[in-house]
Amino acid sequence: MKNVNEFLEQKKDLGSILFYPGAGSDFETIKFFINRTTIDKIFYVDYNEKINITALIQELGDSWSLVNEEKISPQFFNQTEWSDYWHNLETAVQFGSPKSAYGIKLTIKNTQDKECDLYYLGTEAIKTYNILLINDYKPDVIVLQDHGFGGNWGNQIFGFSEGTTAKFYGISKVSASLPKYIFVGENTIPWPEYKQLTSFEGKYGSAGHKRALFVKEL
Numbered sequence: 358m359k360n361v362n363e364f365l366e367q368k369k370d371l372g373s374i375l376f377y378p379g380a381g382s383d384f385e386t387i388k389f390f391i392n393r394t395t396i397d398k399i400f401y402v403d404y405n406e407k408i409n410i411t412a413l414i415q416e417l418g419d420s421w422s423l424v425n426e427e428k429i430s431p432q433f434f435n436q437t438e439w440s441d442y443w444h445n446l447e448t449a450v451q452f453g454s455p456k457s458a459y460g461i462k463l464t465i466k467n468t469q470d471k472e473c474d475l476y477y478l479g480t481e482a483i484k485t486y487n488i489l490l491i492n493d494y495k496p497d498v499i500v501l502q503d504h505g506f507g508g509n510w511g512n513q514i515f516g517f518s519e520g521t522t523a524k525f526y527g528i529s530k531v532s533a534s535l536p537k538y539i540f541v542g543e544n545t546i547p548w549p550e551y552k553q554l555t556s557f558e559g560k561y562g563s564a565g566h567k568r569a570l571f572v573k574e575l
Contacts, residue, residue: 361555361570365393371538372497374398376489378482378525379502381406383562384416386500386540387475391421391465396498397473400489402482404453408461413475420467429460429476434492442480442488453481483525490534499529502542502566537573542566550574 371394377386380401390396401408414423431438439458463475478485489496526548529535541547543557543566551571558567 358553358556360558361568362393364555364570369393370395372396374400374494374496375498375500376400376402376486376496376536377500377502378402378486380477380500381562382409382412383502384413385561387413388417389559389561390498391417391467391471391473394498397471398494399473399475400485400494400496401475401477402480402485403477404458404479404481407459407479408477410463413463414465417465420469421465422467423463424466424472425462425464427462427464429462431460433460433462434488436488439480442478442485444481444484453479455480483528486525487528490528495534496536498538498540499536500540500568501545501547502562502568503545535573539571539573540568541571542568547571 371390373396375390375396375398377383377400380386380403387399387401390399410423410426414421431441436442438455440455442458443455457479459479461477463477464472465475466472529548535548535550539548539551542561547553548571550573552574553569554572555570557569560566561568
């Protein structure tokens with residue numbers, strides 16, 4: 358099986374939009390996709406993290422620079438208030454609160470004039486994903502990385518699990534919005550419609566997880 362770099366040498370076009378729930382400060386993933394693929398719109402969502410813009414730009418390296426920084430409100434995606442970005446469940450506010458929610462849009466550009474928009478939303482990821490779909494932001498790539506310490510939906514929050522607990526997968530399937538590609542952590546169960554394209558490798562995020570690229574089977 359090819360490693361991901363070998364695969365991308367032959368197949369750079371992965372579409373435009375990447376969605377990463379529970380992203381934290383995993384800026385290595387941004388660097389990887391904007392340098393190696395056609396991805397140019399990235400949505401990072403994590404209610405427990407405040408983005409460090411200086412650290413992000415340092416991670417991207419000298420070839421990338423910050424062009425614009427814009428604070429965004431709930432109305433940016435046609436909602437009324439930040440609480441609209443949370444599911445109406447008691448557990449949904451145990452780990453992160455709408456009171457501390459925020460949104461920011463960064464535009465970055467490299468020395469080859471590739472421009473990318475990075476949205477960082479301090480909101481509940483699964484409801485936010487649903488809002489993005491309603492606003493015609495359908496991801497081409499989704500990063501699936503369960504971090505192992507649980508959250509609103511249990512330990513397997515983003516990966517596949519049987520029954521109603523696979524909320525993120527369920528929203529994607531019911532809305533016919535399964536992405537073409539998923540980038541899956543070694544500790545995360547891939548969604549069932551997908552086959553593995555590359556071997557698990559690399560070190561992503563604070564825990565240094567290996568990941569592999571999967572593609573949706575027709």
